[in-house]
Amino acid sequence: MRTLIxxxxxxxxxxxxxxxxQVVGTIEKNPGxxxxxxxxxxxxxxxxxxVGDFNSTVASDLQNSPLINFVPKTLYPLQVxxxxxxxxxxxxxxxxxxxxxxGNRLTDWxxxxxxxxxxxxxxxxxxxxxFVVFGxxxxxxxxxxxxxxxxxxxxxxxxxxxxxxxxxAGHRYAADxxxxxxxxxxxxxxxxxxxxxxxxxxxxxxNWDGTDQRQLTRYGSISTFPSASxxxxxxxxxxxxxxxPAIQMMSLDSGRRLTFYNQRASMNAFVTFTPDSKRIIFSSxxxxxxxxxxxxxxxxxxxxxxxxxxxxxxxxxxNPKTGTDLVDVSGRGGLPQVYHMNLDGADIQRLSPGTGEAxxxxxxxxxxxxxxxxxxxxxxxxxxxxxxxxxxxQVTQLTANEGRNENPTWAPDGxxxxxxxxxxxxxxxxxxxxxxxxxxxxTQVGSNEKPVWVNAEQ
Amino acid sequence: xxxxxxSLLPIFVxxxxxxxxxxxxxxxxxxxxxxxxxxxxKPVINYFTAEPTTISSGEPASLRWSVTDANNVQxxxxxxxxxxxxxxxxxxxxxxxxxxxxxxxxxxxxxxATVTVSTPPPPQPVRSQPATTVQDxxxxxxxxxxxxxxxxxxxxxxxxxxxxxxxxxxxIFSMDPNFIVQIEGNCDERGSAEYNLxxxxxxxxxxxxxxxxxxxxxxxxxxxxxxxxxxxxxEASEECYARNRRAHFAAAQ
Numbered sequence: 001m002r003t004l005i006x007x008x009x010x011x012x013x014x015x016x017x018x019x020x021x022q023v024v025g026t027i028e029k030n031p032g033x034x035x036x037x038x039x040x041x042x043x044x045x046x047x048x049x050x051v052g053d054f055n056s057t058v059a060s061d062l063q064n065s066p067l068i069n070f071v072p073k074t075l076y077p078l079q080v081x082x083x084x085x086x087x088x089x090x091x092x093x094x095x096x097x098x099x100x101x102x103g104n105r106l107t108d109w110x111x112x113x114x115x116x117x118x119x120x121x122x123x124x125x126x127x128x129x130x131f132v133v134f135g136x137x138x139x140x141x142x143x144x145x146x147x148x149x150x151x152x153x154x155x156x157x158x159x160x161x162x163x164x165x166x167x168x169a170g171h172r173y174a175a176d177x178x179x180x181x182x183x184x185x186x187x188x189x190x191x192x193x194x195x196x197x198x199x200x201x202x203x204x205x206x207n208w209d210g211t212d213q214r215q216l217t218r219y220g221s222i223s224t225f226p227s228a229s230x231x232x233x234x235x236x237x238x239x240x241x242x243x244x245p246a247i248q249m250m251s252l253d254s255g256r257r258l259t260f261y262n263q264r265a266s267m268n269a270f271v272t273f274t275p276d277s278k279r280i281i282f283s284s285x286x287x288x289x290x291x292x293x294x295x296x297x298x299x300x301x302x303x304x305x306x307x308x309x310x311x312x313x314x315x316x317x318x319n320p321k322t323g324t325d326l327v328d329v330s331g332r333g334g335l336p337q338v339y340h341m342n343l344d345g346a347d348i349q350r351l352s353p354g355t356g357e358a359x360x361x362x363x364x365x366x367x368x369x370x371x372x373x374x375x376x377x378x379x380x381x382x383x384x385x386x387x388x389x390x391x392x393x394q395v396t397q398l399t400a401n402e403g404r405n406e407n408p409t410w411a412p413d414g415x416x417x418x419x420x421x422x423x424x425x426x427x428x429x430x431x432x433x434x435x436x437x438x439x440x441x442x443t444q445v446g447s448n449e450k451p452v453w454v455n456a457e458q
Numbered sequence: 459x460x461x462x463x464x465s466l467l468p469i470f471v472x473x474x475x476x477x478x479x480x481x482x483x484x485x486x487x488x489x490x491x492x493x494x495x496x497x498x499x500k501p502v503i504n505y506f507t508a509e510p511t512t513i514s515s516g517e518p519a520s521l522r523w524s525v526t527d528a529n530n531v532q533x534x535x536x537x538x539x540x541x542x543x544x545x546x547x548x549x550x551x552x553x554x555x556x557x558x559x560x561x562x563x564x565x566x567x568x569x570x571a572t573v574t575v576s577t578p579p580p581p582q583p584v585r586s587q588p589a590t591t592v593q594d595x596x597x598x599x600x601x602x603x604x605x606x607x608x609x610x611x612x613x614x615x616x617x618x619x620x621x622x623x624x625x626x627x628x629x630i631f632s633m634d635p636n637f638i639v640q641i642e643g644n645c646d647e648r649g650s651a652e653y654n655l656x657x658x659x660x661x662x663x664x665x666x667x668x669x670x671x672x673x674x675x676x677x678x679x680x681x682x683x684x685x686x687x688x689x690x691x692x693e694a695s696e697e698c699y700a701r702n703r704r705a706h707f708a709a710a711q
Contacts, residue, residue: 201687222687225652238655243711244682245655266681267659270652283656291656312656329653335608336653359650373650380607381648406650450651 029437030066034181037071037109038062038120039080041133046126050166054124054133057170057209058177064438066415067181071116077103082123084136084147084154091142106150110140117141118152120177124166131165133157135173137180152180167211184365184413188456190252191418192216192226192235193429197446203237205252208411208453210429210442216255223248225269226450229277230320232457234258234298236271236280245269247282247300252454261300267291272316273298275323281306281316281343293328293345306345312336315360318343321367327351329359338372340390351388353395359383362409364434371398371408371417371434385419387434398436409453410434418442420449501528501560506569508548508556512576519573521546521556528560528567550575592634593709599626600639602704603665608649610660612668620665623707624672631678638710641665643683646699647692651685658683665705680710 038058043051062070080103081087088105102108109116122135137152144150157172159165168187175185189208194201198215201222206213217223219241226237235252238245245267249258262268263286270283280298283291293306293313307313311332319325323343330339338352338361352358356375360383363370368390373383376397385398385408399405403423410417414434421430426447432439504524513519525531525542532539534557537546548556555572600623603616612620630637643662645654662681670676691698 222684224687225655266662267655267683269655285656285659290660312653312660314652314656315650329650331608331653331657336650357649357653359653383650 028069030069033066033068034117035071035115036062036068036118036120036177036181037073037076037114037116038177039076039082039122040073041122041124041135042082043124044126046161047124047131050131050161050163051124053163053166054131054170054173057167058120058174061171061174062177064416064433064440065178065183066433066435066437067178067183071114075114077108077114079103081106081119081121083121083134084151087138087147089147106138106140106147107142108140110142118177118180120173122173124169126161127158129161131159131161131169133159133169133173135176137177164211167209171209183415185456186411186413186416189412190232190454191429191442191451192228192252192454193420193443193448193451194224194226195443195446195448197448203235203250204448205235205454206442208431213443213445216250216252224450226452227271227273228252228452228454229273229298230275230455230458231277232455234273234277235452235454236273238267238269247271249298253457259299263294263300263303270315272318272326274318275320281318281326283314283316290331295343306343307341308345317361317363317370319367320363320365327361327363327370329361338370351390351393353393356380357383360407362407364410365412365414369410371410371419373406373408385417385436387417396436398432398434399439402439407450409451411453412455416453418451418453420451498564499527499562500565501562501567502526503558503560503567503569506556506558506571508571508573511572512574513550514576515551519548519550521548521571523558523569525558525560525567527564528562530561532559533557534559548573592630592637595626595630595633596639596707596709599623600630600707602706603661603668604700605661605664605703605705607646607699607703608657610643610657610664612664617668620668621672624669624674627669627674627678627707631675637678639679640708640710641679641681642688642706642708643681644688644690644702644704644706645686646702647686647689647694648699649686651687655683655685658685661703661705 040055041051086104091107092105109119117140119138119140122133124133134156136154139150139152157169159169171187175187186208190205191208192205195204200220201224203216203223203226204213205216219239221239221241223237223239226235228235233252235250237248239248246262247260247268249260251258263284265284265286268282268284271280273280278298281293281295284294285291290312291314293316295304295306296302309330309332311330313328313330316326316328325342327338327340329336335357336359337350338358339348340351341348358372358374360373361370369387370390371385371387374386375382383404383406384400385405386395388395403421405419405421408417408419416431417434418431420427427449428441429443429448429451430439430441506523509520522545528542531542535554550573553574555570558569560567601619603620641662643658645658662683666679666681689702691701
């Protein structure tokens with residue numbers, strides 16, 4: 001009996017391995033989504049040394065997208081097309097189907113083992129001291145009769161003749177591909193965060209892919225809790241630079257300090273902006289007692305109290321879609337939980353399940369989901385990232401057994417989440433897909449926390 | 459363990475033997491003849507000095523002396539009778555000569571020690587004069603108040619600490635009416651930084667409210683929250699967490 005079970009188990013294990021080997025290359029990371037191949041571009045002249053950065057950027061963006069399945073480059077033919085004139089029309093008849101697909105015959109890219117629905121191709125060159133890329137996307141469908149009709153787009157990308165320029169061009173080309181499949185581009189978006197790499201907590205900003213990390217504040221104090229206006233122009237944060245924790249506003253374009261009237265209070269903090277970037281809600285102890293939510297104009301004038309709960313009210317986040325409701329973290333029921341209310345403080349409902357501590361809520365751009373940090377059934381302080389469908393209250397866990405994970409913020413494309421994790425020891429900024437896959441680290445120097453994804457400037 | 463005991467045993471035995479030997483030695487031989495009665499010597503003042511011999515007004519100095527063959531040693535200037543060998547702190551505000559009289563069966567001896575007080579410096583602002591003392595009281599007598607996790611109410615067992623703090627703070631404010639104390643609310647590292655900023659604020663307020671109820675003037679107490687930004691320890695242990703859940707008292711900047 002026992003032998004029988006063992007051999008059955010062995011057999012099924014072999015069967016599984018065999019089945020897995022057979023489908024290599026067609027495993028769908030994102031089931032039901034189109035399969036996209038993108039060739040390595042070649043570069044002429046000074047572009048030759050930079051096109052590698054372009055290619056790895058495109059591959060990484062496509063690989064990390066939940067909207068498509070990126071076909072691994074190892075499956076591509078040795079010879080790949082570089083421009084439309086390289087392409088051969090027509091369909092290879094099944095009877096004469098070659099063992100290896102012919103790279104220049106467009107529809108061959110739809111055959112096993114590539115099985116791509118779309119093909120990205122192109123080349124780069126140096127032109128007048130600029131890095132110039134010609135990029136195309138074609139449908140490989142055998143049912144499309146002519147090459148002309150198979151072309152989805154063809155564009156020219158111009159960037160400085162630097163590594164950063166090549167990476168930027170890569171992001172733009174990948175974004176144009178993903179835009180075909182409903183992707184909102186992250187090009188031009190930035191991440192504001194807190195870093196102690198200079199010895200004290202200061203506000204920093206970087207491109208959304210982790211490049212070009214720059215220091216915004218130089219107070220040598222504690223500057224933390226950043227947030228950004230939806231128009232991408234203003235970063236708000238809390239600083240002890242003048243002694244007491246107070247709000248400060250800064251122009252992201254110029255780095256200049258903007259006028260803000262702080263309430264006379266032992267603390268003013270945690271700014272959230274209305275969708276039109278004209279008004280804010282923040283936490284203040286201006287009315288004595290525990291910190292409560294107040295609404296004001298973006299310069300701090302026109303103050304109006306929203307909550308009077310008698311318990312701590314922090315981390316208000318206005319729904320970016322509706323602008324009429326918000327979530328916050330409140331101690332009104334005991335340990336901190338995420339609550340939902342209208343902008344006037346009415347219709348309060350607890351959103352988080354109620355066990356443990358739930359904190360750091362963040363809206364998806366569509367206003368239908370929140371991401372938050374929750375201790376669930378774990379010990380205090382053991383936070384993980386969860387998302388919740390606000391309508392159904394369905395909760396999905398995105399991190400587990402990977403250190404302390406906090407401060408999730410949704411990317412403007414709704415498909416990525418940036419957060420802080422201690423999985424490698426010190427806290428660092430990480431990005432993952434909104435389904436918890438493709439986690440990768442954006443910072444390495446010092447300790448980094450409280451990331452906020454900033455929309456491209458509008 | 460066994461090895462250790464085995465090696466200790468001979469030492470122990472040796473010690474016992476020695477102890478027995480000592481004890482035997484202690485049995486007194488017949489006492490020697492009592493010493494002849496001391497001659498009636500005149501008292502001798504070995505030394506009687508002031509250290510330092512020159513001070514500024516308000517600074518302390520000390521007198522040191524050693525006297526033999528005296529049964530009554532007196533120092534004037536309000537000090538009175540002292541033991542034959544001794545030391546005394548003095549706070550003369552003007553140049554003073556201290557006169558010592560040592561008397562005994564053999565007679566009397568006298569000596570002088572002078573402390574020169576230099577011209578007093580221009581008067582200091584009221585604040586700086588007692589500042590060191592006020593800071594000392596703040597540092598050593600005003601203790602932190604500790605809190606339970608996610609709580610900001612004063613625990614019953616901390617009420618006596620709060621009372622002692624109130625007394626010390628009242629002393630401070632009576633010594634220096636311009637002194638302001640900053641109450642700093644802190645949290646352990648487990649809660650979110652955001653919630654802890656507000657919780658630290660509650661803890662500082664709770665300590666302030668408690669002190670005001672005990673008669674400490676409210677306008678002398680400022681509050682600030684550092685949330686979990688300024689821990690005094692960083693270990694992931696309940697002991698460290700408990701130390702960080704505190705209201706701390708510091709001089710306002």
